[in-house]
Amino acid sequence: MAKEIYYKTIRQIRKLLDDREISSTELTKTVLNRSYRINKDINSVITHTEDLAIKSAEAADKRISEGNQHLMTGIPVMIKDNISTQGIETTAGSKILAGYKPPFDATVIKRLKNVDAVICGKTNLDEFAMGSSTENSAYGATRNPWDIDKVPGGSSGGSAAGVAAGQCIIALGSDTGGSIRQPSAFCGVSGMKPTYGLISRYGLIAFGSSLDQIGPVARSVEDCSIVLNTISSKDTNDATSMKRPFENFGENLGEHIKGVKIGIPKEYLVDGIQPSIKQAFEKSLQILESNGADLKEISLPLTDHSLSVYYIIAPSEASSNLARYDGVKYGISIQNARNSVESTFLTRGQGFGQEVKRRILLGTYALSAGYYDAYYSKAQKVRTLIRQEFSAAFETFDVLVTPTAPTTAFGLGTKIGDPYEMYLSDICTIPINIAGLPAISIPAGLDNKMPIGLQIIGPQMGDQIVLQVASNYEKSTNWNQKTPLI
């Protein structure tokens, strides 16, 4: 296989490492060199963690020589910069956290370190994961490696662009309303949001706690399942975490999909959807059908209300979660103030960017006396109805399939001035977080050299069937093997 090593999958690299054709240290240096070079063009990484990476790679090489390696031992990974890494600056893409070095590791980081995975860097994101384009970062916008005049999607744009450009083999992202899946679609990689509760959120800098979930960005469906097996755990530090009811996320990879019932919710083919997305989607349906799946259109009429429900609940939770940034404990602090309260007002005024301020105010408004019933309480009740609508659909269907986003990656600066227009780019991914379901985006076409994503949604704890259908589709196409010319 002629493909450069930084474009290989975990499984392919595992073999090279185990056969001693390359050491993890050599691999890590190659990947880091690639990343430094690419980063000048796309700004997908905020911090490279070279010292930690080399040390981890050496530990991995020792472990491999002792023969007790794990699938992820020695594999170069990158981490979205809203996931806490002990002693390594973790900014969440915000100026307010500049210089903050967490005194602890997130649970997912501990689990990666346990198997000697090699953490090479912290990836760029929209500030506090609020955005759909990675333009809202205080550390500069990330660019799409397929076309640097376009956005990579967001908020895990750095993770998706980094995997797409060969700056790491896999990356972790976080997904509150599509923040793993939409950038994965825009960058031509695979990204999964597992069932809410299967990955501990301890150490993930909180945005919308009832919606946030950590997940993988990778080059193949199998790699997604390997990462999920590594990081998923019940954790006493996250009261909403749950033990997974199955051993292996990838148990059914490679199995056929004959007789699998797939629902096509018609509301996801929204007005204004890019024609090429619709065409690629129809082609994907033909592939699934010819592989033996049983396809049928369904209607989920509450889909239209999902965006409103999300943009009330997520900012409400954010306005509460972000109350902790007071300029006292970490990050920047404006000291030129008469008293402590004024210092907090000024620190927050200068430390937060526009989109974060917008959402804090929106959330404060929705939670305030007089508006609570009309907005927050109403949204939570409609959330119940949306969950029920999905539950009813999964009585008939094994999975649902939709486009991941209504467009391919848009131009830098084209939507940043209109917040609502930007919110609409998550229209196909948001309902899944509202209901806490698992969903993956996988590469499913190219339009004018820009990637298109296919979303597969499962019932709660149906992560295995999502991965099974995704893997079956992936094997029938070669979209996941396309790489950008960068």
Place this chain on the structure above:
Amino acid sequence: MPILNNKIIEQMSQLAYLNLTQEEIEALRSDLENILDKFQALSTVNTEGISPTSHTSDVYAVMREDCQAEALELNEILDNAPTTDGDFIKIRPVLD
């Protein structure tokens, strides 16, 4: 269309401890007005007798053992604080 004026934005910014410039207040008022207007359609959904969902994992009132656990390193915490005095984090005066 929900009526938002600059005074409401200022009240919200006081509740959220968020210092805003006049230009920011103007811009945020117009953005939020536009966004809230789109939310109006929610009122057409019948939610009579429906309980709210606050989260989707089926776990409630999780208890854990009452036992000693490792604490974070004091120095690593203090190193992050903008101003310190010995083993304490120092803040601006609380009273004028």
